Amino acid sequence: MSSIPVQDSPATATSPGGLPVLEVTLAGATGAGWAQAHRDEVHAAVAGHGAVLLRGLGVASADEVAGVAAALGIERMTERERFATRRAYAEGVYSSSEWPPDEPMCMHHEVSYATEVPSFALFGCLTAPLKGGNTEVADSQAVLEALPEDLVARFERDGWLLTRTYHEIGVPWSEAFGTEDRAAVDAYCAAAGLEHEWLPDGQLRTRQRRAAVVRHPRTGARVWFNQAAFLNERTLDPMIRDYLADVYGPEGLPFNTAYGDGTPLDGDTVETINAAYRAAAVGEPWRDGDVLLVDNLRMAHSRDPYEGEREVVVVLGNPVRLAGHVLS
Numbered sequence: 001m002s003s004i005p006v007q008d009s010p011a012t013a014t015s016p017g018g019l020p021v022l023e024v025t026l027a028g029a030t031g032a033g034w035a036q037a038h039r040d041e042v043h044a045a046v047a048g049h050g051a052v053l054l055r056g057l058g059v060a061s062a063d064e065v066a067g068v069a070a071a072l073g074i075e076r077m078t079e080r081e082r083f084a085t086r087r088a089y090a091e092g093v094y095s096s097s098e099w100p101p102d103e104p105m106c107m108h109h110e111v112s113y114a115t116e117v118p119s120f121a122l123f124g125c126l127t128a129p130l131k132g133g134n135t136e137v138a139d140s141q142a143v144l145e146a147l148p149e150d151l152v153a154r155f156e157r158d159g160w161l162l163t164r165t166y167h168e169i170g171v172p173w174s175e176a177f178g179t180e181d182r183a184a185v186d187a188y189c190a191a192a193g194l195e196h197e198w199l200p201d202g203q204l205r206t207r208q209r210r211a212a213v214v215r216h217p218r219t220g221a222r223v224w225f226n227q228a229a230f231l232n233e234r235t236l237d238p239m240i241r242d243y244l245a246d247v248y249g250p251e252g253l254p255f256n257t258a259y260g261d262g263t264p265l266d267g268d269t270v271e272t273i274n275a276a277y278r279a280a281a282v283g284e285p286w287r288d289g290d291v292l293l294v295d296n297l298r299m300a301h302s303r304d305p306y307e308g309e310r311e312v313v314v315v316l317g318n319p320v321r322l323a324g325h326v327l328s
Contacts, residue, residue, distance in 0.1 A: 019136075022038075024056035047295075051299050053284055063089075065093065069093075074120050074318060081114050083254075093314075099303065109227065116320070119320050122292070122316075123292040124291045125289065133286060134284065140300055142280040156213050160258070160259065161207065163207050164206050165199075165248065167203040229273040231255045286310075
């Protein structure tokens with residue numbers, strides 16, 4: 001290990017918003033140098049709490065965020081099947097999802113519908129907004145305990161179904177799959193357990209059935225791991241949803257979810273899930289230079305509406321295939 005000076009082992013505190021925080025004193029170290037020296041403490045905090053905010057790390061560029069991720073042992077992965085546009089700074093280093101700043105982004109796990117999912121999501125705040133814009137997290141073990149038993153039992157039995165239609169509204173298939181080669185998309189879908197069809201207008205529709213409750217590969221704990229509520233049609237503004245359904249038909253929405261047997265989710269079910277997330281949510285306003293490390297399998301995350309410029313860099317990493325996640 002290098003002789004870069006660092007503080008003694010930091011203690012984890014809890015912010016007023018309930019988020020675990022490690023206060024960083026660089027003492028001449030770089031952010032990556034501090035992260036390397038304190039890797040064990042950071043991962044111990046994540047193992048204990050599901051997420052930790054590193055306050056005072058001072059990251060000021062996408063390269064510095066990537067350096068902190070590497071120092072913490074986060075192996076970057078390329079995102080596929082994204083549901084919102086991102087800018088790519090480097091391979092596996094992205095902007096936060098482009099989403100209207102005046103609308104909340106509901107609780108979700110990064111790409112929980114994919115065959116290979118990131119174990120970690122690392123967020124680095126280069127520019128904090130003037131107001132709002134918090135990235136809150138919610139422990140999916142607590143969410144699972146809070147949900148009605150009959151709802152959980154049905155999702156455990158049937159899983160959840162995601163249907164996507166890629167067209168000029170939303171993310172085009174070439175961006176989502178990282179290629180303009182249809183044959184490459186065919187091969188990806190076959191390997192990933194996605195039903196897919198090419199539509200007459202040259203666009204793509206996919207369907208995938210996934211487990212809604214999985215076992216955490218490190219702890220063995222049952223976790224509520226899905227985006228059934230967030231990617232449901234009710235996430236869309238009703239006027240926009242009605243317009244898209246009128247233009248493209250009910251099956252032509254950019255995304256929609258159902259129970260794994262195809263039964264639509266009603267509004268009460270979606271609200272029950274979102275209410276459980278809200279009850280479990282903790283967070284802390286961003287400051288420039290903060291880094292938030294999240295166990296993506298255990299913790300869902302959201303983004304509040306905000307005012308002013310907001311720049312957050314995201315690294316997804318340490319991909320894993322979960323037992324029983326892909327359902328036929």
